[in-house]
Amino acid sequence: MKRSIIDDQRTNAVHLSAEELQRYSRHLIMPEVTADGQRRLKAARVLCIGAGGLGSPAALYLAAAGVGTIGIVDFDDVDLSNLQRQILHGTKDVGRGKVESAQDRLRDINPEIDIELHQCRFSSENASGIVSKYDVVVDGSDNFATRYLSNDVCVFEQKPNVYGSVFRFEGQTTVFAPHLGGPCYRCLFPEPPPPESVPNCAQAGVLGVLPGIIGILQAIETVKLIVGIGEPLIGRLLHFDALKVKLRELNLRRDPQCPVCGENPTIFAPIDYDQFCGTGALETVPSISVHELKQKTDAHEPFDLIDVREPFEYEIARIDGAKLIPLGEIGDRVDELQRGEPIVVHCHSGQRSAQAVRLLQQQGFSNVYNLDGGIDAWSDQIDPNVPKY
Numbered sequence: 001m002k003r004s005i006i007d008d009q010r011t012n013a014v015h016l017s018a019e020e021l022q023r024y025s026r027h028l029i030m031p032e033v034t035a036d037g038q039r040r041l042k043a044a045r046v047l048c049i050g051a052g053g054l055g056s057p058a059a060l061y062l063a064a065a066g067v068g069t070i071g072i073v074d075f076d077d078v079d080l081s082n083l084q085r086q087i088l089h090g091t092k093d094v095g096r097g098k099v100e101s102a103q104d105r106l107r108d109i110n111p112e113i114d115i116e117l118h119q120c121r122f123s124s125e126n127a128s129g130i131v132s133k134y135d136v137v138v139d140g141s142d143n144f145a146t147r148y149l150s151n152d153v154c155v156f157e158q159k160p161n162v163y164g165s166v167f168r169f170e171g172q173t174t175v176f177a178p179h180l181g182g183p184c185y186r187c188l189f190p191e192p193p194p195p196e197s198v199p200n201c202a203q204a205g206v207l208g209v210l211p212g213i214i215g216i217l218q219a220i221e222t223v224k225l226i227v228g229i230g231e232p233l234i235g236r237l238l239h240f241d242a243l244k245v246k247l248r249e250l251n252l253r254r255d256p257q258c259p260v261c262g263e264n265p266t267i268f269a270p271i272d273y274d275q276f277c278g279t280g281a282l283e284t285v286p287s288i289s290v291h292e293l294k295q296k297t298d299a300h301e302p303f304d305l306i307d308v309r310e311p312f313e314y315e316i317a318r319i320d321g322a323k324l325i326p327l328g329e330i331g332d333r334v335d336e337l338q339r340g341e342p343i344v345v346h347c348h349s350g351q352r353s354a355q356a357v358r359l360l361q362q363q364g365f366s367n368v369y370n371l372d373g374g375i376d377a378w379s380d381q382i383d384p385n386v387p388k389y
């Protein structure tokens with residue numbers, strides 16, 4: 001039984017030429033794929049957001065595999081520093097638009113497919129119009145603004161969003177598709193971190209080979225969704241650590257309170273990063289900086305450090321000595337906290353922990369502080385060995 005995201009009518013309207021039958025023969029001889037699967041690939045329309053580190057391997061393999069239409073959104077030009085990982089582009093392409101360079105390379109690999117170029121910044125104004133024309137989105141963006149936008153628009157348009165991200169030596173991938181049963185990105189991270197707290201590849205670095213692994217996993221997931229085979233990465237996140245060569249799988253759950261795909265959504269239209277960062281401002285709570293926290297720790301001052309993130313985040317990265325009490329449980333577990341001691345609360349970027357501080361204040365705790373910038377700032381400014389995500 002097929003669970004392809006491409007319907008039978010579109011599949012049956014597609015024919016494979018003698019040349020295509022030869023080109024894709026290694027697919028056709030597999031009973032899980034056959035000519036039916038290949039026609040689904042040819043009928044499919046895949047949008048790659050970004051022709052960079054992740055988009056490069058993903059688009060190369062999707063083109064080779066015979067995805068009939070590949071759309072690419074990117075506004076940027078090829079820079080010499082991109083070539084360490086963005087293998088769609090060559091040295092001769094430095095200074096050219098990435099989408100044009102990508103088009104040349106993909107055409108060379110497979111002249112049978114159509115390539116649609118969107119040389120623009122993916123924004124709240126054009127996002128729905130672009131995404132609605134495709135069956136599935138491969139998110140290869142390298143910033144939170146695009147990631148949240150791509151997530152939200154895919155939820156609105158009911159398109160699977162094949163997510164990937166890389167940072168230094170670690171990467172992760174999953175498929176966000178609330179309409180197929182899994183969570184969306186905002187189920188995990190309802191609010192983006194403050195823009196200044198987030199380093200990108202240019203600031204933090206990334207191992208050039210790493211996006212190859214993650215981008216190819218994204219391509220595999222995309223092909224599986226189109227052909228309708230295997231177990232998609234819906235509700236599961238793969239985390240890859242290149243230094244340890246460890247692949248871990250984390251189960252992800254849908255959040256009924258999610259602002260986009262939850263029971264009472266509060267976001268109904270695409271919004272730009274700046275907009276929702278501005279409206280996300282919370283009334284201030286007592287806080288300390290990561291440097292002050294480091295001083296307290298080094299001076300062996302008595303205090304409790306509480307981590308209010310989710311267990312899967314704690315598995316990815318933690319601050320030594322922190323006790324995990326997810327935000328949703330803290331109200332029921334206040335008796336685990338010592339009322340006499342100062343309490344420092346942290347999360348990923350400082351927003352959930354600010355909520356926790358307010359909650360504890362309501363429960364009569366007076367000596368409680370929010371860690372500004374969360375574990376993200378800790379990793380940036382104190383301990384770069386703490387992985388970022």
Ligand SMILES: [Zn+2]
Binds near residue numbers: 178188261
């Ligand atoms: Zn959601």
